[in-house]
Amino acid sequence: MKYRVRHMTRYAYSGSVSLSHNELVLLPRSTPDQYVLDTQVIVDPAPPRRYERNDFFGNRLINFSLDKPHDALQITAESIIELAQQPRLTAADLAGPGWEQERDAIAAGVSGLVVTDRQFVLESMHVPLLPVVAEYAGPSFIPGRSLYDACVDLTRRIHEDFRYAPGETHIHSSLSEVLHKRVGVCQDFAHLAIACVRSQGLLARYVSGYVETEPPPGQLKLQGVDASHAWFAVYFPGTGWVDFDPTNNLIPMYRHVTLAWGRDYGDVTPVKGVLFGGGDCHELEVAVDVLPMDSPETV
Numbered sequence: 001m002k003y004r005v006r007h008m009t010r011y012a013y014s015g016s017v018s019l020s021h022n023e024l025v026l027l028p029r030s031t032p033d034q035y036v037l038d039t040q041v042i043v044d045p046a047p048p049r050r051y052e053r054n055d056f057f058g059n060r061l062i063n064f065s066l067d068k069p070h071d072a073l074q075i076t077a078e079s080i081i082e083l084a085q086q087p088r089l090t091a092a093d094l095a096g097p098g099w100e101q102e103r104d105a106i107a108a109g110v111s112g113l114v115v116t117d118r119q120f121v122l123e124s125m126h127v128p129l130l131p132v133v134a135e136y137a138g139p140s141f142i143p144g145r146s147l148y149d150a151c152v153d154l155t156r157r158i159h160e161d162f163r164y165a166p167g168e169t170h171i172h173s174s175l176s177e178v179l180h181k182r183v184g185v186c187q188d189f190a191h192l193a194i195a196c197v198r199s200q201g202l203l204a205r206y207v208s209g210y211v212e213t214e215p216p217p218g219q220l221k222l223q224g225v226d227a228s229h230a231w232f233a234v235y236f237p238g239t240g241w242v243d244f245d246p247t248n249n250l251i252p253m254y255r256h257v258t259l260a261w262g263r264d265y266g267d268v269t270p271v272k273g274v275l276f277g278g279g280d281c282h283e284l285e286v287a288v289d290v291l292p293m294d295s296p297e298t299v
């Protein structure tokens with residue numbers, strides 16, 4: 001399946017910006033299940049200088065500065081992505097011993113685990129390892145259960161226990177607040193799942209990207225109805241990283257486009273920077289479209 005992904009971010013400032021420095025995480029990365037056929041990022045106004053680099057996690061970043069006055073900034077990323085037709089791993093491939101043995105293998109330095117991966121067992125800015133989180137994780141990580149079954153159960157429980165409610169939380173909402181309110185969005189659910197997995201001495205990372213959403217039956221796809229998405233991945237000794245989506249209670253395969261990954265959202269923020277000027281406030285508009293290449297024309 002091929003997808004055309006378009007991610008537009010527009011800032012409108014109440015005053016003129018004299019100088020800004022910006023960093024973008026908007027270039028999809030290639031994986032064993034995902035092929036980047038084409039990608040480009042258009043910045044308006046066009047910066048005099050920009051450069052691309054890979055960060056610590058291997059994500060593709062763009063840095064640029066604007067040193068002429070401007071009262072608006074628009075960033076448009078467009079990519080063509082091809083996803084593998086068949087899943088690389090099946091449930092049978094992931095069947096294994098109890099998760100405790102997997103945890104012990106990680107602690108002992110299992111083959112295939114590189115030094116940089118070990119950070120994914122530690123707490124991070126948006127993923128503190130709290131006793132209340134470990135308590136929530138307990139019913140999924142029962143003794144003797146396989147790591148795969150534990151992650152599937154955790155994914156299901158978060159999907160069933162928490163209500164998806166945009167606007168009820170924000171990126172700085174704590175895991176304690178999310179657990180108390182039992183509401184959130186995909187970033188919250190990914191952070192909670194990661195904290196649960198790490199609380200058991202296992203490795204988990206945050207994955208950002210996009211997911212195609214289906215229109216109601218009989219209706220054409222509308223532009224701008226998709227949004228940036230987030231899920232989590234767990235390291236399986238001897239196998240590698242496996243993704244899980246608690247927002248939708250599924251294992252990402254044919255409709256999830258991977259953008260980047262890191263310890264948590266702070267490592268993969270799509271657009272961030274600093275500016276001088278801009279007045280007292282600004283308006284932000286974000287629109288994301290994920291369209292199958294053979295889909296009907298959008299309206």
